[in-house]
Amino acid sequence: MADPAAQTSAQPRLHPARPGLSQQQWSSQKKAQVRAFPRAKKLEKLGVFSSCKANDSCKCNGWKNPNPPTAARMELQQHAASLTEVCRSCGHSLAEHVSHLENVSEEEINRLLGMVVDVENLFMSVHKEEDTDTKQVYFYLFKLLRKCILQMGKPVVEGSLGSPPFEKPNIEQGVLNFVQYKFSHLASKERQTMYELSKMFLLCLNYWKLETPSQFRQRAQKEDAAAYKVDYTRWLCYCHVPQSNDSLPRYETCQVFGRSLLKSIFTITRRQLLEKFRVEKDKLPPEKRTLILTHFPKFLSMLEEEIYGENSPIWEADFTMPASEGTQLGHQTVLSPVAVSGSPLSKCTSGSALAGSGLDSTSSEPITGEKRKLPEALTLEDAKRIRVMGDIPMELVNEVMKTITDPAAMLGPETSLLSANAARDETARLEERRGIIEFHVIGNSLSQKSNKKILMWLVGLQNVFSHQLPRMPKEYITRLVFDPKHKTLALIKDGRVIGGVCFRMFPTQGFTEIVFCAVTSNEQVKGYGTHLMNHLKEYHIKHGILFFLTYADEYAIGYFKKQGFSKDIKVPKTRYLGYIKDYEGATLMECELNPRIPYTELSHIIKRQKEIIKKLIERKQNQIRKVYPGLTCFKEGVRQIPVESIPGIRETGWKPSAKEKSKELKDPDLLYNMLKNLLAQIKTHPDAWPFMEPVKKSEAPDYYEVIRFPIDLKTMTERLKNRYYVTKKLFIADLQRVITNCREYNPPDSEYCKCANTLEKFFYFKLKEAGLIEK
């Protein structure tokens, strides 16, 4: 190899696997060592990577030691080559190679030396790596760093890779959303457990060594493989290599990648992770063992559904958490990586050429301060969100939660008697939890032999349907229940079928037809029908179908109405005509599902919410208790008075509801013109100049790392043109963000902030003037 690095690379070769030292530790130790060299020695080292400046025609790009060090001479390395020694390749002296470093500060020299060490390491990696794709990337990075040393620049990975973050929301956000989405209804202790698991999962992912594209290709489809290769390259350049190579800017995998990478790696990573834990379970600290061995597999399965499910809300950019509990999570202290450090995971990365084990507390910190801004910004967002929810301090909500979950604080022991207001499906939910009833989706199959139990259940279903639906011909019921295209959600009690919903999914048409639905007569009025339908809804959300259609006969209409069906059909006729079975004299009904609703738990959640509100009202009543004389104006013939004029109502904290206050402009054009006018006025304001256009990266290099949601008046004008501002709320929010961004990035006494202050006053004045906000 005719490369100058070839000879320097002799050095690391003499330190074969240093036991106990990670690649990263080794590399930083090496850097410290090199930086402690005398200047002459440093220059020699840099000279190797510096072009010859003797004359313009010399193409030599690195000084080559005329006396290549041999193993025996290694000990004498401290001996610097003299500046007069000539290059083996071009014949010019070392001095002529390092002339550009003469007036360079020690700091810069050290920075360059760091790169030299990294280049040497990369050279080794290129050498050792067997995977072609990986080798290529290492080689590219090697060349990149070399060029940087040569030009004394900073390494920037170029090309078609794009720059991080590569997808939004990132994996971290998605997983945190998942925890809030799935577990926010749990008691705080269990919720904490899930939160710990999510943190652990993210941490593992950040230090996980991804499989190479060629490995991936063996188990995936072609088009996926191409995308994976891009992601893999990004991961090498931005996440993996920088872990031990600090000349390159480093990013955390979970912060720069999103759902698509997770989709490609989840299945295999999950398997490897669980296997790892299984093998090393004895090395786990006992308090973590149950957490990992019992909860983690379940956690991962649930997460899997959200990763591969088509309609999972956790990946939506505007995922909002169920306010109270969600935020609580966000504020919890981030777990220390202790959860996984030590034995089990540090091995995940061992065996790789470059990756450090990197789980000790120092290295797992994100390297730069700027990155930590992300999570902080997030919690800030959450905090804002909750304030919008109605000014209830978190402590208060927690306190109330405690009283309603602690049975001792409630009135008396819980009776077995359900209150008259108990939710319709309360009993059924309890019975399911106790294992008295079970729900199964079953169906007949022609391709594989059905198991006997399932066939028995299908017969049971056919019996229940034909008894409960006497008007349906029995043969017809039998045909559909046993049709392989139809499925049935069966309700089982004591091993026997007592009810079910037969349905047919039309994934291409985006709806499901409910065909039969019945509960055996002596088990009716126990909430089973409601619970059945809720299970069916959750099943469909999981399978990405969000519409139910059914022809309901006169007796069924009431039931379907209670289950959220309506006679209003939103699915276009063309989509179901010819698909759904049409019954004469029956009414077509539809139910649209919301993938964010955990249907089987919904009534329970609402009950809890009601309890919280009731408690909050009680508290308020204790604080302000005052009896006013009743209103007399109605006796005097007054028909109506404004609510706010009722004595005492304002003291309770009542405010005119947003709906009434806004009386949102019905006419979109009217709003459009109003906002257009307003924006024009703001743009002509003398203090608007800093906000006219997007901030240029050349002027404020780190601006986009600090400010997550940049906005400016030009962008707003474009948004307005594109009819983005369908409500004034959106418009005002953007306007306000212009100001808050400015205040966040700039010191308060800066010129910019002064402009922001004036402009803010101005536009609020204008908003009021236009009647868009009150007072």
Add this chain to the structure above:
Amino acid sequence: MALVSADTKIAELLNELHQLIKQTQEERSRSEHNLLNIQKTHERMQTENKTSPYYRTKLRGLYTTAKADAEAECSILRRALDKIAEIKSLLEERRIAARMAGVYSDTDPPRKTMRRGVLMTLLQQSAMTLPLWIGKPGESPPPLCGAIPANSDYVAKQGDKVAARVKAVDGDEQWILAEVVSYNHSTNKYEVDDIDEEGKERHTLSRRRIIPLPQWKANPETDPEALFSKDQLVLALYPQTTCFYRALIHTPPHRPQDDYSVLFEDTSYADGYSPPLNVAQRYVVACKENKKK
């Protein structure tokens, strides 16, 4: 005000009940000693293998004491049961009063009608808490205990649950679960309310259209004669409904808390009867007409 005083009354009664239960335990530990003595005497007699007059006298004395102890314990238990009955009747009175006044005892805002599922749970609970009749030795079960019908001159009280034969809108006759509102002695007619509030109908019916429901459960272990026997034709409340239908007894209960297992007449099944379903003693009454409709 009446409601408040009923509350304090109930609190008092609960207090007394509590005392009685404690006394029962005292009685029990007292008689324990004597019972042990009896056992020991028997053992000694067995080893000596003869019944001397001494033992005979001794045993007679011991047994007399034991009997007295048992009776004392029994009477306390009966008093406790009476207290429970009293509390229940007070609650019932209060419920009726509230009903009349249209006030709901619950602090929750009144709903127009109770959800059916809740009504069904209440009916099941009322069946479960129906008191078990415990007679004195030799005493036979009274009317309205288990299968024993009411006397011919019996008049059901206000608030009592009955099976009532009403004419439905479509002209069909149907036995429904109803609650007595009043009885007019001059016309010999009852006023009853359909228990199902969704129906919310008041019916005026002659005596023969009313069958009072049992007020005690019969104990299969001590009073099996007070139960319907296998294959007997009865009217039974169909599970999860408020209607009585003709049914055959499949198996009578074996223990006090057991239900009857009955076969309802049902033409939708090949053999004309439903599979066996459970119905509590509270909701099984004799079927007067033997001819099929």
